[in-house]
Amino acid sequence: MIDAEAFLRDNPVAIAPQDYVDDQADARPRAHMSGDTTVEAGGGRRFGSAGHGSFVSRGTGGRWPVTGVSGGSDDAEDADDEDACREAALRLLDAAPRSSGALRDRLLGKGYDEATVEQVIERLIAVRLLDDEDYAESVVRVCAGRMMGRRGAIMELSRKGVDRALAQQVADEAERRGVFEEAAWELGRRVASKTQGLDRQVRQRRFWSAGGRKGHSPETLRRVAAELLN
Secondary structure (H helix, E strand, C coil), X not given: CCCHHHHHHHCCCCCCCCCHHHHCHHHCCCCEEECCEEECCCCCCCCCCCCCCCCCCCCCCCCCCCCCCCCCCCCCCCCCCHHHHHHHHHHHHHHCCCCHHHHHHXXXXXXXXXXXXXXXXHHHHHCCCCXXXXXXXXXXXXXXXXXXXXXXXXXXXXXXXXXXXXXXXXXXXXXXXXXXXXXXXXXXXXXHHHCCCCCHHHHHHHHHHHHHHCCCCHHHHHHHHHHHCC
C-alpha cells in the first residue's frame, strides 16, 4: 500500500515554467482604446467550466485618454514621467492580463520611479482596467483546466504576483465550488485510461505522482484512487 503523505513529500508540486495564461492572451477579448474612449470587449467573470474562463476588464469608472501608444522600446527615459509610465502599463496589459504585483515589477524593471508606478497602478485600478480578483479567478480556471489542485493553484497565483491572502481567498472559493475536486477526478480518469491493464500498484503510483506534482491533497487523491484505480 502506498503511503500517501510520504509519497507527496517525495514528489513536490511542479509548476510548468511557461506562463500559460499569458500565452493565451491573443485568444482573449481585450479592452480597445482610441482617443478618449474605452470600449470593453466581452464581459462577465467568475468560475466557469474548467479551462474555459478568461479575464476581461469590467467597465470603466472613468475615462483615461490614451495618446501616442505605439510599439518599440518603452524603457523609462524619465523615471518620473507618469504619462510614459501609464502608456507602458497599458501596452503590457494589452499584451496579456497581469496582476498588479506583476505589472508593478515590470514597470519598476523598466526604470520608472516607485511613486510614479504606484500612481499609475492606483489609477488603473480606479478605472477598473486592473483587477487582481478577476485575474486570480482566471488563473484558477486555467489551473483547473490543467487538472491542478488547490495547493498548486496557490503556488501558480503567487508566481504570477497575486497577493498571498487574495490567492488563498480565490482558491478557497474554487474549492467550495468543487473545482479542484473535479480536476482531481479528471486527472484520475485520464491516468486510469492510460494505465489500463497495468498492475494496480503501478497505476496508483503513477496517479499519486501526477496528483502530487499538481498540488492535490492526499485526502482527495485517496478517494479518487480508491474509486478508479482498485
